[in-house]
């Protein structure tokens with residue numbers, strides 16, 4: 001993200017991966033990209049119920065991604081923040097992740113931005129994925145819910161546009177055909193967490209048009 005924003009090339013691909021469920025699939029993506037000579041940004045949620053970036057294995061996986069030349073950014077979840085003191089909560093997340101990666105985090109991306117509270121943190125971080133600055137510089141495409149919206153990344157490549165491509169490694173590397181298959185394939189996931197995650201994903205997909213409209217209104 002940091003490199004793409006300051007790049008003099010045109011067009012530029014800002015390739016971003018949000019790690020919502022599993023570091024393992026992210027590592028697989030990071031290795032594949034490295035073989036292809038690509039660097040991208042992996043967004044990590046410091047405190048979440050699916051993986052622990054501070055465990056020994058989590059630390060190793062994140063360090064491995066950094067060693068492969070990728071940037072690590074903060075994936076922040078405003079549904080976990082106190083709206084009255086969100087700046088403190090965000091700063092704490094950023095500090096925890098900066099300590100973990102051994103350098104100051106300079107990029108952040110909101111988790112589930114169409115379905116959770118929009119908080120203005122742009123004065124707390126250099127780059128925010130949904131900021132006016134980035135949205136004006138890059139078109140946007142994501143594989144959220146395993147369903148493209150109007151355009152695919154290939155459409156945007158053909159159009160010669162600079163764009164931000166958000167992909168979730170799990171949709172590309174986990175076994176199975178559907179979101180439910182892939183969530184179920186996560187190692188050691190409990191049946192309760194699995195059901196809850198699948199329900200949330202399905203609900204977001206059902207309400208997608210409504211949520212997208214709300215997002216557009218809030219972000220101008």
Ligand SMILES: [Zn+2]
Pocket residue numbers: 018019020075110111112
């Ligand atoms: Zn996310």
